[in-house]
Amino acid sequence: xxxxxxxxxxxxxxxxxxxxxxxxxxxxxxxxxxxxxxxxxxxxxxxxxxxxxxxxxxxxxxxxxxxxxxxxxxxxxxxxxxxxxxxxxxxxxxxxxxxxxxxxxx
Numbered sequence: 001x002x003x004x005x006x007x008x009x010x011x012x013x014x015x016x017x018x019x020x021x022x023x024x025x026x027x028x029x030x031x032x033x034x035x036x037x038x039x040x041x042x043x044x045x046x047x048x049x050x051x052x053x054x055x056x057x058x059x060x061x062x063x064x065x066x067x068x069x070x071x072x073x074x075x076x077x078x079x080x081x082x083x084x085x086x087x088x089x090x091x092x093x094x095x096x097x098x099x100x101x102x103x104x105x106x
Contacts, residue, residue: 007037014039014096027091032076033098036068040094047094050074050086 018024018039029047031038035058040047049070051058059066074086099105 011037011039014094015041018092018094022092028089029092029094030074030086030088030090031070031094031096032082033096033101034070034094035062035097036064036070038070039096042070048073048088048090050076050082052076052078 024040024046027046029040030050031040031047032050034049035051038047038049042049049072051070051072052075053061053072054075055066055069055072058064058069076082076085
């Protein structure tokens, strides 16, 4: 199995798991760290994206297609609490591929 196929299958499983628990069509979500493989696809406008890098920085850093990278609504400062940076409220938050970047998650 190619890496692209494996990543696409992983993305589809994450979305199916979320849809089994939530009615995404009626909820507003936030996904942190989605880069080019968001759990909720970019064309679904009820989910916004946050990262500590801009889309342009991710494209340049990892040589990604600019069309593939999510529109980043919130560029986060790692040194500040997210609640101090985002005033909006969401029905759900996804933080996929985040915990491995936290120095002391406990």
